[in-house]
Amino acid sequence: MFVALRDIRFARGRFALMGTVVVLITMLVVFLNGLTGGLAREATSAVAGLPAGRVVFGAPAWAAAEVSFGNSTVDERQLAAWRAAPGVTSAEPLGVAMTRLTAGGTASSVSVFGSTERLRPELLRGTAPRDGQVAVGERVAREHGLRVGGTVTLGSRELVVAGITPDRSHGHAPTVWATLGTWSLVGHQPQPTVLAVTGDGGPSGAVAASTRAVELDDALPGIPGYAAEQGTLRLVEGFLLVVSALVVGAFFTVWTVQRRPEVAVLKAVGASGGYLVRDALAQALAVLGAGALLGGALGALGGWPASAAVPFELSTATVAVPVAAMVLLGLAGAALAVRRITSVDPLTALGAHR
Numbered sequence: 001m002f003v004a005l006r007d008i009r010f011a012r013g014r015f016a017l018m019g020t021v022v023v024l025i026t027m028l029v030v031f032l033n034g035l036t037g038g039l040a041r042e043a044t045s046a047v048a049g050l051p052a053g054r055v056v057f058g059a060p061a062w063a064a065a066e067v068s069f070g071n072s073t074v075d076e077r078q079l080a081a082w083r084a085a086p087g088v089t090s091a092e093p094l095g096v097a098m099t100r101l102t103a104g105g106t107a108s109s110v111s112v113f114g115s116t117e118r119l120r121p122e123l124l125r126g127t128a129p130r131d132g133q134v135a136v137g138e139r140v141a142r143e144h145g146l147r148v149g150g151t152v153t154l155g156s157r158e159l160v161v162a163g164i165t166p167d168r169s170h171g172h173a174p175t176v177w178a179t180l181g182t183w184s185l186v187g188h189q190p191q192p193t194v195l196a197v198t199g200d201g202g203p204s205g206a207v208a209a210s211t212r213a214v215e216l217d218d219a220l221p222g223i224p225g226y227a228a229e230q231g232t233l234r235l236v237e238g239f240l241l242v243v244s245a246l247v248v249g250a251f252f253t254v255w256t257v258q259r260r261p262e263v264a265v266l267k268a269v270g271a272s273g274g275y276l277v278r279d280a281l282a283q284a285l286a287v288l289g290a291g292a293l294l295g296g297a298l299g300a301l302g303g304w305p306a307s308a309a310v311p312f313e314l315s316t317a318t319v320a321v322p323v324a325a326m327v328l329l330g331l332a333g334a335a336l337a338v339r340r341i342t343s344v345d346p347l348t349a350l351g352a353h354r
Contacts, residue, residue: 011255018251019291022326025244026295027302029237029322034303036233037313039172043226046111046168046175047219050119052196055219056082056091058211065212067222069096073191078207087201092116094194095180097187098173101136103144103152110140111170112154114183119196121177126163133162135177137169154178154186171223194219237322241329249333252284256338277338284334288327296323 047055047069058074059065065072074093082091095114100107113119117128120135126148129135134154136146141164146152150161154176168175184190195211202213221227296319303312 014255015287018248019287021247022244022288022291022330023295023298025240025247026292026323026326027299029240029244029326030296030299030319031303031306031312032233032237032240033322034299034312034314034318035310036230036237037315037318038311039233040226040230041313042169042172042311043223043229044170044220046113046170047223048216049121049168050094050196050216052090052092052119052198052216053200054197054213054215055222056195056197056211056213057219057222058194061206061210063210065210067212067214067219068224069193069222070224072193072222073189074193074195074211075191078211079192079195081203081207082195082197082211085201085203087199088197089199090118090197092119092196093180093192094119094196095183095187095189096170096193097183097189098171099155099186101140101144101152101154101176103146103150106144108140108143109173110154111173111175112178112183112186113170113175114178114180114187114192115196116180121165121168123163123165126161129162129178129182131179131181133160133178134182135163135165136161137165137167137174137176139167140174140176157182157186159186171225241322241325244326245329245333247333248284248288248330249337252280252334252337256280280338281331281334284331284338285327288330288334292323292326292330295326296320 056074056078057065057067057069057072058078059072079091079093082088085091092115095112097112097114099110099112101110112134120128123135124138126135134152136152140146141161144152146161146164148161148163151158152161153159159178159182165177178186180192197213202208203211299322300314300319303314303318306312
């Protein structure tokens with residue numbers, strides 16, 4: 001890297017400008033990646049945290065089941081068939097509905113999950129809810145000033161708070177847990193929405209045709225708005241990374257053209273094309289590595305306090321994946337730019353162009 005480091009010292013301003021661009025793009029991608037993960041958690045944590053291997057969506061006998069919590073419904077016949085199916089360890093009904101919670105003079109939108117005790121998260125305080133009772137998350141309890149034994153109004157029903165659970169959410173709405181009977185009254189729905197199934201088996205015949213079982217992760221796109229939201233954010237991330245590769249490639253293309261006389265001199269005194277290409281790529285790696293690491297650190301530092309106001313997922317993968325993608329795609333752009341080094345004629349350094 002002898003020539004590469006001398007170039008960086010000689011043209012400090014240009015490389016500092018390029019490094020600043022890499023820092024800013026990396027910081028933006030890290031923050032966007034953390035926001036994407038945070039929004040995914042807010043939309044899916046209640047379903048993703050279910051102690052089940054599969055989710056079964058249902059439909060009437062004359063219709064085909066689809067992966068959609070908004071369109072699914074499971075009747076008693078389908079529930080009984082799944083429970084009796086060979087290979088199925090357990091099949092628990094789960095009701096999902098959206099409504100309004102009112103307490104302490106404030107109101108907010110919540111998702112209500114009606115389930116058996118097995119599907120509910122572990123209680124932090126209080127007891128499991130019975131009919132006429134609910135268990136709320138810590139955030140809901142904090143925002144509305146709720147305690148065990150207090151009352152809330154879900155829709156038009158006044159219910160008692162039996163317990164406090166860890167925060168879960170569905171479709172960006174905090175989740176409130178209740179029995180299936182209470183959920184049916186609050187959501188005005190006579191049948192559960194889906195089944196949470198453990199085991200690899202399944203029924204056959206008409207029930208198999210009117211239900212559809214998918215892995216837990218594959219059920220997440222059935223949450224309204226989740227797939228469109230995540231697809232949009234991932235597309236923006238992809239465009240940012242592609243733009244970064246183009247910017248890095250353009251910079252090193254211009255830099256290579258400006259260095260043609262110096263490259264010709266090096267080739268004239270015996271430097272091989274492979275050595276010069278490796279030296280140029282090492283130069284690009286130094287700029288990209290320093291800029292991406294600094295941008296990743298700034299993105300993480302900026303996202304940590306922001307997580308108190310916006311859903312932000314800060315983890316090793318949140319930072320490491322964008323940084324690695326930035327370096328790899330930037331190197332790809334630089335490789336396309338510096339390949340012209342191999343075509344520089346050493347006779348140019350000896351005045352053959354005059």
